[in-house]
Amino acid sequence: MKVLVIGRGGREHAIVRQFASSPSVGTVYAAPGSDGMTEAECIGIGEMEFDRIAEFSKENGVDFVFVGPEQPLSEGLSDYLEEAGIRVFGPSKAAARIESSKTFAKEFMMRHGIPTAKYASFTDAGEAAAYIRSQGAPIVVKADGLAAGKGVVVAETEAEAIQAAEDMLKGQKFGESGSSVVIEEYLEGEEFSFMSFVHGSCIFPMPLSQDHKRAYDGDKGPNTGGMGAYSPVPFITSRQKQEAFLNVVKPAADALEAEGYPFTGVLYAGLIQTREGAKVIEFNARFGDPETQVVLPLLDSDFGEFIDRLLAGEPFQPEWKEEAVLGVVLAAEGYPAVPEKGIPLPRITETGHFSVYHSGTKKQADGFVSNGGRVLMITASRETLEEAADAVYRVIGRHAWPGLFWRHDIGWRAKKRTI
The missing domain is CATH 3.90.600.10 (Phosphoribosylglycinamide synthetase, C-terminal domain)
Structure with missing residues (x-):
């Protein structure tokens, strides 16, 4: 098979490497790829050049396209490729809203009874400040749109939270992504990442992982896109994982399909294990970074064959290494x-x-x-x-x-x- 991976970062490097090690895959292309992706043939096409991606895929007999980053998904790359008759592993623009809009995701979870923190959305800094004062701290402030994993402030004081909301709404710290903010209650517990391969009603959970968002030792400093990760997560039991699957992952995939935008791709549930069970911090519509780099190497099945058969509606249960x-x-x-x-x-x-x-x-x-x-x-x-x-x-x-x-x-x- 020939596979085209969209993206250029460490997450995409891990995806490329996994496909390159698959016996079923003969050629891996990356658009645009990077100098470090020696396992792929990197082509000079950007992630947002939808027409060129489609043209290249057709001319080179690509069997399917695997979309790595969130931006092209949120802008409709999967829809564009499917309309061109090209198979793609990545959700539609409508389904990707579960990541691209925090407000949409929260309303979606409320509609379907998926456990998450209570919240409110604001476009006015004054109203946001009044809400923060009424709730107290610690409290969480999030840019509504995509912010490369950096649009979240866990504020220890009301003043810090108000400043974060003003930076986003007035200071345009994250541009249009911060034109609306979601303010959430702070949840106590251990965070973990629960990623699953999804194609409609077919869901295949991966090993759990935990990343480290803060820049410095001891979880100090600003939030980043992630400073490291590991898998599996020993303090989340198999029973807790199963409960998270039944209470969060499966209901989310089923609800997306029921609402008319079935999900195909990697559904990422960022969870926190509270005393009441797992609750959703965020959903992503793609592999996490840096979680991909520690989870995918545990796959003990042919990655190319698995994705190919999943897209064909003929999935098999992937096997994972006990490492x-x-x-x-x-x-x-x-x-x-x-x-x-x-x-x-x-x-x-x-x-x-x-x-x-x-x-x-x-x-x-x-x-x-x-x-x-x-x-x-x-x-x-x-x-x-x-x-x-x-x-x-x-x-x-x-x-x-x-x-x-x-x-x-x-x-x-x-x-x-x-x-």
């Missing part, structure tokens, strides 16, 4: 605000036990340099999470990383709560 994968993101100084670019990177030789995913790099004559906020993610697979963490940090410690920073405690919650 643990942990990954650490190396980010450029200044991230998540204004990251430095052009930082020289050391040469790293991958082995069968650890992998390097390129998130924001560019190749020059003398090697790779940084070209984004999150630069690389280094992962290791071992029998236990503790062994995987030790392996990753040993690899990082062998090299000098001037101009880059990383968290030194990825997986600390798992260690703290391992039963």
Whole structure:
């Protein structure tokens, strides 16, 4: 088969690598891809060039397109390709609203009894401030639209929450994505990511994962797109996972189909395990980043064949390895605000036990340099999470990383709560 992956980041690098290792896949294309995606034939087509993506797919006999990032999904790439007669693994624009609009997602969950935090939506900063004062802190402020994982402020004080709402609504910190804000109650509990392959009523859950959003050790600093992740999550029991599936994942997929926009793609449920059970923090309409880099390597089935047969309505149950994968993101100084670019990177030789995913790099004559906020993610697979963490940090410690920073405690919650 020939597969085309849309995207250029670390998530797409993991998707490309998984397809490249699939016996059923002969060629993997990436649009636009990146210099670090040596497993794919990278083509000079951007994620938003829908007409060129369709033209390339037809001319090169692509069997299906796999869409990685949220922006083209929210703008209707899947609809465009399907209308052109091209198979695509990614939700329609209507179904992708479960991620592209926090207000839509909240109203959707309320309609269908899917457990989530109580909330209110605002376009006026004064009204938002009055609501925050009436609720108290801690409280959560979210930009309504897409903000690359950075549009969420967990405010410890009312003043911090009011400032966040004003930054979004008045200061246009996230542009149009912040023209409306959702203000939610703060939920106590452990967060985890529950991703599933979905095609209408067919749902195949993946191993759970947990990412680390805060920039610095001890979950301090600003929210980022994610500084590291691990899978599986030992403190979420099999019973709790099953309850989350029955109370959140399946009802969401069923409701999307019932409302007239069946979901095809990766349905990501960002959950928090509270005393009342799992509640939804957010839905995404695609693979998480950096969760993809630690979950997909656990797949022990032919990825290409699985997606091909799922799209054909002939799915099979994928098998997963009984291993643990942990990954650490190396980010450029200044991230998540204004990251430095052009930082020289050391040469790293991958082995069968650890992998390097390129998130924001560019190749020059003398090697790779940084070209984004999150630069690389280094992962290791071992029998236990503790062994995987030790392996990753040993690899990082062998090299000098001037101009880059990383968290030194990825997986600390798992260690703290391992039963």
